[in-house]
Amino acid sequence: MINVLFVCLGNICRSPMAEAVFRHLVERENISNKIKVDSGGTGGWHIDEVPHIGTRKVLDKQKISYSGMKARQVSKNDWNDFDYIIAMDDQNIKDLQKFNTQNEDVVVAKLMDFVDKPKEQEVPDPYYTGNFDYTYELVSEGCTNLLQYIREKHNI
Ligand code: 4NP
Numbered sequence: 001m002i003n004v005l006f007v008c009l010g011n012i013c014r015s016p017m018a019e020a021v022f023r024h025l026v027e028r029e030n031i032s033n034k035i036k037v038d039s040g041g042t043g044g045w046h047i048d049e050v051p052h053i054g055t056r057k058v059l060d061k062q063k064i065s066y067s068g069m070k071a072r073q074v075s076k077n078d079w080n081d082f083d084y085i086i087a088m089d090d091q092n093i094k095d096l097q098k099f100n101t102q103n104e105d106v107v108v109a110k111l112m113d114f115v116d117k118p119k120e121q122e123v124p125d126p127y128y129t130g131n132f133d134y135t136y137e138l139v140s141e142g143c144t145n146l147l148q149y150i151r152e153k154h155n156i
Contacts (some may be wrong), residue, residue, distance in 0.1 A: 002154055003036045003142045004146075005082040008090050011041030011071040012134060013127045014088045016051040018111060020059050020066045020135075022092035022143045024029070026037070042095035047071055054132035060135070079103040084145065086111050089122035098102075111142035114149055118142075 003099050004022065008015035026035045047072045050056070054063035059066050078085065078100045085108045096108060112118040115138075123139060126132045150156065 001036060002084070002150055003038070003082045004035060004084045004086060004150070005074070005078055006037070006039040006086050006088075007042060007074055008027040008039075008088040008097060008123075009041055009043050009048045009095075009125065010127060011039055011043075011073070012046045012049055013055050013132075014106075014123050014125060015039035015041065016066060016069050016071070016138065017044075017058065017136060018086070018088075018123075018139045018143055019069065020064050021062075021140055024064045024146065025143060025147050031151075031156055034097060034154075035150065037149075039069075040072050040078065042074060042092055042099075043130045047073060052128055054128065054130070058132045058136045059134070076097055076101050079106050083108075084146075084150070110140065111146065114145040115142055116145075126156040129133070138148065 003032040006018040016039050019037050023037045026032055051066050077101050085106055087110050111123055113123050126135045
């Protein structure tokens with residue numbers, strides 16, 4: 001089993017969007033028994049909240065489920081439970097270092113690292129930009145490429 005954790009600041013806009021999109025792709029490719037997906041925030045302000053209305057609207061439009069998803073904060077234990085910890089921006093990476101328990105087997109990277117010539121190096125935060133459609137465009141491309149990378153790397 002490969003475990004993938006998406007991380008942003010609040011766990012209500014970007015990382016839940018990535019979690020839902022990535023799970024949707026995994027289910028569509030019939031490999032849910034091989035890859036598990038979750039998301040978390042480096043901050044704890046929104047614990048137990050459902051995804052932001054903007055993220056829900058974008059996912060509804062794409063007919064992608066976010067059923068049962070609730071915000072949580074990342075914890076040190078995540079370094080034992082996940083193989084990939086995929087952040088949205090550079091600040092997430094910095095903040096994640098505070099939780100790290102030096103498990104060097106875990107791949108910590110940004111979602112846009114998996115895109116060739118990305119439009120952005122970081123996924124813009126729609127909590128501030130208000131542009132959930134553009135964030136979806138980037139998240140969708142990143143998730144497609146990340147899944148392809150993981151499938152090739154682990155022969156899935
Ligand atoms: P996210 O967006 O990190 O994509 O979930 C944010 C959500 C909430 C806050 C910041 C960013 N906040 O400061 O409450």
